[in-house]
Amino acid sequence: xxALILQILNGLDKGSAYALIALGLTLIxxxxxxxxxxxxxxxxxxxxCAVTLNKILTLSHTVxxxxxxxxLGQPMELQVPYVYDLFGEDMGNxxxxxxxxxxxxxxxxxxxxxxxxxxxxxxxYFYKRPxxxxxxxxxxxAIVLQEVIKYFYGANPIPTPAPSxxxxxxxxxxxxxxxxxxxxxxxxxxxxxxxxxxxxxxVFAFLQFTTFGMVVRAGMADRETVGLLGxxxxxxxxxxxxxxxxxxxxxxxxxxxxxxxxxHMGMDFLVLSFVVVVVGGMGSLPGAVLAGxxxxxxxxxxxxxxxxxxxxGINQIIIYLVAIIIxxxxxxGLMGRKGVMES
Amino acid sequence: MSKTNVxxxxxxxxGAVAGAGVALPTIFTASSASAYTNEPTGDTVTLGFNVPxxxxxxxxxxxxLRAFELAVEHLNGTGADNGMLETxxxxxxxxxxxxxxxxLGKKVQFVSGDTxxxxxxxxxxxxSMIEKDGAIMITGGSSSGVAVAVQALCxxxxxxxxxxxxxxxxxxxxxxxxxxxxxxxxxxxxxxALAPVLAKAYGGDRKAYHLTADYNWGYxxxxxxxxxxxxxxxxxxxxxxxxxTQTDFSSYIAPVLNSGAxxxxxxxxxxxxxxxxxxxxxxxxxxxxxxxKKFEIVVxxxxxxxxxxxxxxxxxxxxxxxxxxxxxxxxxxxxxGTNAFVQSFGTKYGFPPSQAAHTCYVQTLLYADAxxxxxxxxxxxxxxxxxxxxxxxxxxxxxLYRADDHQCFKDVVVVRGxxxxxxxxxxxxxxxxxxxxxxxxxxDHPQFAGGALGSCNNGA
Numbered sequence: 001x002x003a004l005i006l007q008i009l010n011g012l013d014k015g016s017a018y019a020l021i022a023l024g025l026t027l028i029x030x031x032x033x034x035x036x037x038x039x040x041x042x043x044x045x046x047x048x049c050a051v052t053l054n055k056i057l058t059l060s061h062t063v064x065x066x067x068x069x070x071x072l073g074q075p076m077e078l079q080v081p082y083v084y085d086l087f088g089e090d091m092g093n094x095x096x097x098x099x100x101x102x103x104x105x106x107x108x109x110x111x112x113x114x115x116x117x118x119x120x121x122x123x124x125y126f127y128k129r130p131x132x133x134x135x136x137x138x139x140x141x142a143i144v145l146q147e148v149i150k151y152f153y154g155a156n157p158i159p160t161p162a163p164s165x166x167x168x169x170x171x172x173x174x175x176x177x178x179x180x181x182x183x184x185x186x187x188x189x190x191x192x193x194x195x196x197x198x199x200x201x202x203v204f205a206f207l208q209f210t211t212f213g214m215v216v217r218a219g220m221a222d223r224e225t226v227g228l229l230g231x232x233x234x235x236x237x238x239x240x241x242x243x244x245x246x247x248x249x250x251x252x253x254x255x256x257x258x259x260x261x262x263x264h265m266g267m268d269f270l271v272l273s274f275v276v277v278v279v280g281g282m283g284s285l286p287g288a289v290l291a292g293x294x295x296x297x298x299x300x301x302x303x304x305x306x307x308x309x310x311x312x313g314i315n316q317i318i319i320y321l322v323a324i325i326i327x328x329x330x331x332x333g334l335m336g337r338k339g340v341m342e343s
Numbered sequence: 344m345s346k347t348n349v350x351x352x353x354x355x356x357x358g359a360v361a362g363a364g365v366a367l368p369t370i371f372t373a374s375s376a377s378a379y380t381n382e383p384t385g386d387t388v389t390l391g392f393n394v395p396x397x398x399x400x401x402x403x404x405x406x407x408l409r410a411f412e413l414a415v416e417h418l419n420g421t422g423a424d425n426g427m428l429e430t431x432x433x434x435x436x437x438x439x440x441x442x443x444x445x446x447l448g449k450k451v452q453f454v455s456g457d458t459x460x461x462x463x464x465x466x467x468x469x470x471s472m473i474e475k476d477g478a479i480m481i482t483g484g485s486s487s488g489v490a491v492a493v494q495a496l497c498x499x500x501x502x503x504x505x506x507x508x509x510x511x512x513x514x515x516x517x518x519x520x521x522x523x524x525x526x527x528x529x530x531x532x533x534x535x536a537l538a539p540v541l542a543k544a545y546g547g548d549r550k551a552y553h554l555t556a557d558y559n560w561g562y563x564x565x566x567x568x569x570x571x572x573x574x575x576x577x578x579x580x581x582x583x584x585x586x587x588t589q590t591d592f593s594s595y596i597a598p599v600l601n602s603g604a605x606x607x608x609x610x611x612x613x614x615x616x617x618x619x620x621x622x623x624x625x626x627x628x629x630x631x632x633x634x635x636k637k638f639e640i641v642v643x644x645x646x647x648x649x650x651x652x653x654x655x656x657x658x659x660x661x662x663x664x665x666x667x668x669x670x671x672x673x674x675x676x677x678x679x680g681t682n683a684f685v686q687s688f689g690t691k692y693g694f695p696p697s698q699a700a701h702t703c704y705v706q707t708l709l710y711a712d713a714x715x716x717x718x719x720x721x722x723x724x725x726x727x728x729x730x731x732x733x734x735x736x737x738x739x740x741x742x743l744y745r746a747d748d749h750q751c752f753k754d755v756v757v758v759r760g761x762x763x764x765x766x767x768x769x770x771x772x773x774x775x776x777x778x779x780x781x782x783x784x785x786x787d788h789p790q791f792a793g794g795a796l797g798s799c800n801n802g803a
Contacts, residue, residue, distance in 0.1 A: 006597040014591055071668065071768065072689045155401035157617045159654025169627035184600060186625040189593070258625070259590055259618045260652050264399060268590045303594035305583050305602075316557075316586045 002173060002182040007300040009172070013189045015296025016196030017043075020251035021269055022276040022288035023200060024244035030220045030283040031237040034123055035131050037138040040270030041145040042245045045114060046252025047261035048149055049107035051158050054099040057083055098163045100257055107253045108246050115245025119238050142266065150263040162188040162257035188257050195254050199247060200289055206243075207285070216240055220283070275323050281336025291334055295319050379721050380501035380802030381477045388449040388720065390415070390707065391478030393469050393493060394507065396457040399614050400485040403648050403699050407483050407507055408455060409692055410700035414707035417687070418451045420444055426687040427708060430680040430736035439708075440715045447714060458484055462492035469493045473500050479720055480505060482706050485699060487511035487560045494523035501802020503722050505706035508699040510612075510644050511560040512567065515750035516791035521799040522722060524729055524749045526665075526709065527702045528782070530564040531790050533643045533663040534571035536755035536777035540661065545606065545639050547576035552604035554595055554619060556611050557584040564610045566790060568643050572608075580604045585615070592619040596626050605633040608641045616642060617652035624656040645758055647697045650770040657760030657770060664756040664771070665702055666738055668695040673773050677754075681738040695768050705737045709744075723799040741779070747786035749796065755782050 021043055028036045060079035068076035083092035095102075122141065126134045161167060166187040173183030207213035219226045219233040226233050252261070259265070276295055280287030301307060302318035314321075326334065383389070392411045395404035416422035420443030431439040445451050454476040456468025465484065472478040481497050482505040484490050490509035497504035498520040506514060506525040510533070515525050541549075551572060555561040561584070569579050580603050585595055596619070599607050607628060611619045623629070623640055631638040645662035671681035684704060688696040696704075713728035714720055730746035739753040758771040784791070 002601060003598055007594060010594045010597055013593065071685060071695045076765075150397075150401065155397075155399055156648050157614060157652035159621075159652060159656070161654065167625075168630070169625065181631070182601060184627045184631070186627070188625065259621060260654065262399070262614065262652075264614075265590070268588070300594040304598060305581055308583065 002178055003304065005173075005176075005178075006183055006185070007304060008297060009183075009185055009189075011297025011300035012293060013193050013296070014299060015293035016193050017251055017255060017269065017292075018273055018276045018296055019289045019292025020196050020199060021248055021273040022280065022292050023203060023285060024248040024251075025273055025277050026280070026283060026285050026288040027203075027240055027244040027247070029277070030285070031216060031240045032119070032123070032127065034127065035134050035138070036123070037135050037270065037274075038118065038142040038145065039138075039244075039248055040266030040268075040273065041142040042111065042114065042248040042266070043252040043255075043269055044146060044149065044261070044263065044266030046107050046111055046249025047256050047265060048153065048252075049110050049249060050100050050103035050253045050256045051153065051160050051261060053103040053106045054096070054160050057081070057096050057099050061085075100160060100162055100253065103253045104250060107249045111246040111249030112242040114249075115242035116238060118245070119241040123241075124238075142270070146263045146266060153263065155263060157260035157262040159260045160256040162191075166191055166257075192254050192258065196251070199250060203243070203247060204285070212236065212239075272319060275319055279323050279326050279333050281333030283337055284333065284335040287333055287335030294334075295322065298322055378801075378803060379723075381473065381479045383449055383477075383479060383720055386449055387452050388446055389476055389478050390451060390453045390710075391469065391472035391476065391481040392453055392455045392483045392703075393458050393465060393472065393481050394455065394483040394703075395460045395485050395489075396455070398458075398460045400460045403485045403508065403646070403697065404458070404483075406648070406697045406700040407485070407703040410688065410696060410704040411453065411455075411483065411707060413687055413691060414704045415451050415453055417443065418445060418707070418711050422687065423690060424683075424687055427680045427684050427704070427737055430683050431708060431712065431734065432736045434733035434735070434741075439712050441708065441712050446711045447718070447720065451711070454478060458486070458489050458493075460486050460489060462488050465489040465493050466496050469496050470500070473497075473502055478502065480710050482710070483507040483703055484509060487514055488558070490514050490525075491518040491559075494518065494520050498522045498797070498800055501722055501800045503710060503725050505710050507703050507706070510564070512563040512790050513559060513794075515748045516563075517793035519748050519794055519796050521726060521749075521796045524706070524709075524744060524751075526706050526751045528663075528665045528753070528755055529750065530560070530567040530643070531784055531788070532755050532782040533564065534567035534569075535782040535784075536663050536757055537568065537641070537643060537661065538571035538575050539777070539781070540757045540775050541572060541577075541606075541641065542575045544661065546636070549577045549606050549636070549639075550580045550604045550634065551577050551606045551608050551641075552580055552599050552602055553582040553608045553610055554592070555582060555584050556587055556615050558587050560612065561610050563790065564643050565608075568608055568610065568641075570790070577606070585611070585619070587615065589615065590618055592622040593626070595619070596622045596628070599623075600626070600628065600631055600633065600638070603634070605636050606639045606641060608643065610643060612644055612646065613649060614652075616644075616646075616649050620653050620660065621656050629656075629659065645771060646699070647768070647770065648699075650760060651767055653760075658762045660760045661774065662758055662760075664698050664758050666698045667756050667758060667771065667773055668701075668768075669773060670738065670756065670776075674776060677740045678738055680736045684738060701738060708737065709734070722801040726799040743779075745786070747796075748791065752779050752783050754779050 025039045058081050060081045063078045063080050065076045065078050070076045083095050169184045169186045172185040174180050276291045280291030302315045394407045417426040428441050454472050456472050458465035469481045480503045484507040487509040490506045494504045504523040512530045553565050555565040609619050628638050640660050642662040645664045650657045668685045670678040713725045717724035717728040729744050732744045735741045742753040755777045757775045759774045761772045764770045
């Protein structure tokens, strides 16, 4: 039982990342009708916003310590962050320690800007082109973006830890009446799940309870009629692209303490996120979120040794297997609408 | 309206020119004009450095390329110093015949290719360097899959392959080739070197849980570590294969603590290792207790670059390395050559070399020295010069290039992640060096079964 609860927690956590990325993908597809293969790259850029802020906060000047030697036997050069000079060592360390949560504030404007520039500068020219063209151009863009990141940050993962208050794990089992040390779960992963739930809730609330959201939903349902009413729906959809980029970026920012980010992390998530969107139903926001969590949980269960022992290799194919079954039984996905991507 | 004149003579002329163009790459190969593939006829000789310049191991590849460039400078006598040429010596104590005037008087030049850490791309770039650039030797790489693929290509093409970073047993086991040589250590050696240290550090009564990358290197490493640890009394409670493309290992890590195991062995490398170790530490395994003992994590193959990726999570974790830049400072003159190389590399690039850089630098020098001793670039003469060759002063202590399988036998370094590193290049501390006798195995050892060297091919 404890193993099952652990895997449900893991699944919810994995599903959080899938759901956030798939939510953004669906927002873009639902509003602009664009299949955006650069969406994984937006997740990656978000993660590197956290790395960048950490690097800014640890910008240092060199102090030579004559009493210590470096590997060549020369006096040791020590790097002292400027924040130490500005705020003292203790406060400076605290600021650096909290660089990942602070990066949320840094990432929002950066990601909105990246999203708007991406949409206005490139993607808008492909609205009327076939989906295959959109896929090619956005996939190419994703490769360019990841190579740019690799040029500046290298190919190696860059450790960017969570604040020390959230490192380590706690006894989740003891909270729910299990024996001590049976369900140990990392703090940050719970933070990530809560954060994802909050962002998803905020996006749905924005679309559901604001006038802007109402217009966007109307535009998603019938773009032409909304346009005929004199509403500049294109402008709103551009903003929605920026919003979707920000959602993916925030998912990336908060993900860096879970796994050290590298330039390739967007591609790692991209294919799975597309499967999530297709399983959830193209253009369906609740479907994307539901499928994200569902596939995350199934992937976790399929990784259990007991399951692999019965069906070897199931851990590698479970998501695609489930996708096939769902698409065979419900061709429009779990919550897909009639007419979306159907000629 | 345009008019096209097609004549019989014109078609024949065009056909002849096109035929010559298509045949051009093979006109100059050994079979038609030389005694062996890419026999150097001018005053230069070309080496091919095949390293990952893109993809996840690009940083490791960049370090290999730095080392190769340094080796070329030293071979040509154009560097700020002579590096390991000053310390490289033979079993009889005499110094290398390399004098810093190229190889057999020919100036060394090089071309580089990008393996992308993909077997097909690595073969394509090696093929291009051999056929178009005239490379007489191919070296480098950061993956066993790539090493095995390129080694087979070099065998077919009739050039020497001096492997870079490749740790799977198969490279000098079932996939060994007469034209291929490996200086880097292997999975068996990691197991043999680590087991006594693990027994001493964690005791002989332990239960291990293996997470293994689902590809060739993972299998041989798991097999080697299991064999060595079970021989000293450890029990393996589970071994789970993880997909090579896995990024989040939480669902594999989470059940470990309740499995009855008290040691987790991560048979992972590269990004897999960084992520699985990070996840294991997040799930509290470093701080946990099981079976009344402190829970431990072991990473059989260490890499400085990956340690950097894992950050503070690497602290206290035991593993093995082929070489470490601190060896000579800590363990003395047995590992001579280390400081000479670190000095050269550090002065040129500003930071200490990785073990990948070291093995690539050494391989280049070993090849050049073998050519000089053989008095010829002819691959079979070079193979004969390297087989059974005993040398010292290249940073690993006395070393043998065994004739039976073309594997180098030397001491293995057991390391542990440092608790309080002073900088990003000081992430590991040397725990022990396992003497070569303890890591030597018979050529027909079961972990290396199958395959045969065959005979060398010079492409003629």
